[in-house]
Structures are given as structure tokens and as C-alpha cells.
Amino acid sequence: MKLSYSTHKPFEIENGKLNVVATNNQVVYRDLILGLKGQSDLLKVFDDDLNFTEINKSFDWAGDLMIQQNINKKYMPIILKKMFTTMPDQQRNRIHEATTSLDNAIQESLYLADLPVKVTYDFDLKKALKFTDTHLNQETLDDPYDIIKTIIKIHKMCELKSCLVICNVAHYMVADQVKGLSEFLQDVIQPILLIEFTDMKQASFYSDCNFYYIDRDFVDWY
Numbered sequence: 001m002k003l004s005y006s007t008h009k010p011f012e013i014e015n016g017k018l019n020v021v022a023t024n025n026q027v028v029y030r031d032l033i034l035g036l037k038g039q040s041d042l043l044k045v046f047d048d049d050l051n052f053t054e055i056n057k058s059f060d061w062a063g064d065l066m067i068q069q070n071i072n073k074k075y076m077p078i079i080l081k082k083m084f085t086t087m088p089d090q091q092r093n094r095i096h097e098a099t100t101s102l103d104n105a106i107q108e109s110l111y112l113a114d115l116p117v118k119v120t121y122d123f124d125l126k127k128a129l130k131f132t133d134t135h136l137n138q139e140t141l142d143d144p145y146d147i148i149k150t151i152i153k154i155h156k157m158c159e160l161k162s163c164l165v166i167c168n169v170a171h172y173m174v175a176d177q178v179k180g181l182s183e184f185l186q187d188v189i190q191p192i193l194l195i196e197f198t199d200m201k202q203a204s205f206y207s208d209c210n211f212y213y214i215d216r217d218f219v220d221w222y
């Protein structure tokens with residue numbers, strides 16, 4: 001996949017790699033952020049056959065993970081949908097039996113009120129899981145490195161075709177974590193795009209990544 005930024009050489013976004021687009025130019029940084037959020041037309045994306053594709057379908061914008069953490073709301077519907085389609089019949093039956101037992105217990109309690117109230121179970125697994133408040137455990141997701149790995153696992157499990165986009169990773173992670181994340185992506189064959197505001201001297205921090213840089217004078221270094 002290629003990401004094109006107006007007047008600059010395209011960025012190659014490789015699968016199984018950490019791909020970094022960095023700059024110390026405020027205008028470039030703003031254009032990249034707005035473009036990847038679908039709020040600017042300065043960015044264009046093309047698949048491997050050079051066919052134009054939509055930004056919001058090609059990229060999964062997560063932004064700054066220490067500010068924009070809304071993982072449950074964003075990903076739980078996708079996770080549950082995948083679970084419903086792949087759940088073995090034996091497991092489905094166990095959930096149906098348990099839910100039926102719960103409904104019967106509630107119905108027996110309602111009989112005591114001597115009112116014409118009836119509990120009906122429609123065998124909708126989505127409702128059953130919603131009732132249990134199924135969610136990702138935020139207490140274990142307080143570190144950007146763990147959050148990124150979790151989202152990538154979701155991409156892999158749910159067969160999402162978009163590339164995860166994160167910004168400001170260097171503010172929260174050390175070089176060893178970046179290297180570990182790069183190795184993890186090779187194993188799961190998933191891509192990540194990092195947008196960083198940093199000095200060119202920090203290029204060594206991204207030694208295991210595809211690194212693209214645009215300086216203050218709008219000059220490409222890649």
C-alpha cells in the first residue's frame with residue numbers, strides 16, 4: 001500500500017512492519033493528522049495494484065493512545081461479531097442453556113408479584129453477552145505497548161484489512177519496546193503506521209522500521 005502526501009514522494013506502507021512518517025514541520029504534522037482522520041484531501045492512498053482506495057477504509061486511526069482510549073466502544077462490536085460467526089455449536093448451546101435457566105429463575109420470581117409479566121428469551125447471543133457487560137479489561141491496558149499489541153491482535157483475529165495508525169509513540173515507549181513491537185508485527189504479519197513529531201537525529205530510535213522524514217523546509221529524507 002502507498003500513502004501519497006501532496007508534492008512529496010509516496011510512503012510505502014509494508015505489511016508486517018512498523019512504518020514511520022516523522023517530521024519537525026508543524027504544517028506537515030497537521031496535514032498528516034488531518035489527512036489520516038479523513039479531514040483533509042492532501043493524502044491519497046493506493047493499494048498494491050495502484051488502485052485508489054478510501055482513507056477511512058485503509059487506515060484505522062487510533063491517534064494518541066494516552067489521550068484517545070476508547071477501545072471498548074470501538075472494537076467490542078467487531079470482536080463480538082467475529083465471536084458470533086465462529087463460535088462452536090457446543091459453546092452456543094451452553095450459553096443458550098445458561099440463559100434459559102436465568103430466564104426461568106426471573107420468571108419464577110415475577111410470579112410472586114401476581115402480575116401478567118412474562119420473560120421471553122429469543123436466543124439472541126448478542127443480547128446475552130450485552131447483559132453480562134462483556135468488555136476489554138481496561139485495568140490491564142494502561143501501557144501503550146500493551147494497548148497496541150491488543151489492537152493488533154484484534155485486527156488479526158477479526159481479519160481487519162486496515163492499517164493501525166498511532167501518533168506520539170516515542171513519548172511513551174522506549175527503543176526496546178519499539179524493537180519488540182516490530183518483531184511482533186513480523187510474526188502476525190500486520191502493519192502499523194506511526195506519525196511522529198521529532199527531530200531527524202532521533203531516526204535511530206526507529207532502527208527496525210521503515211522510516212520516512214520531512215524536515216522544516218519540506219525536504220524528503222527517504
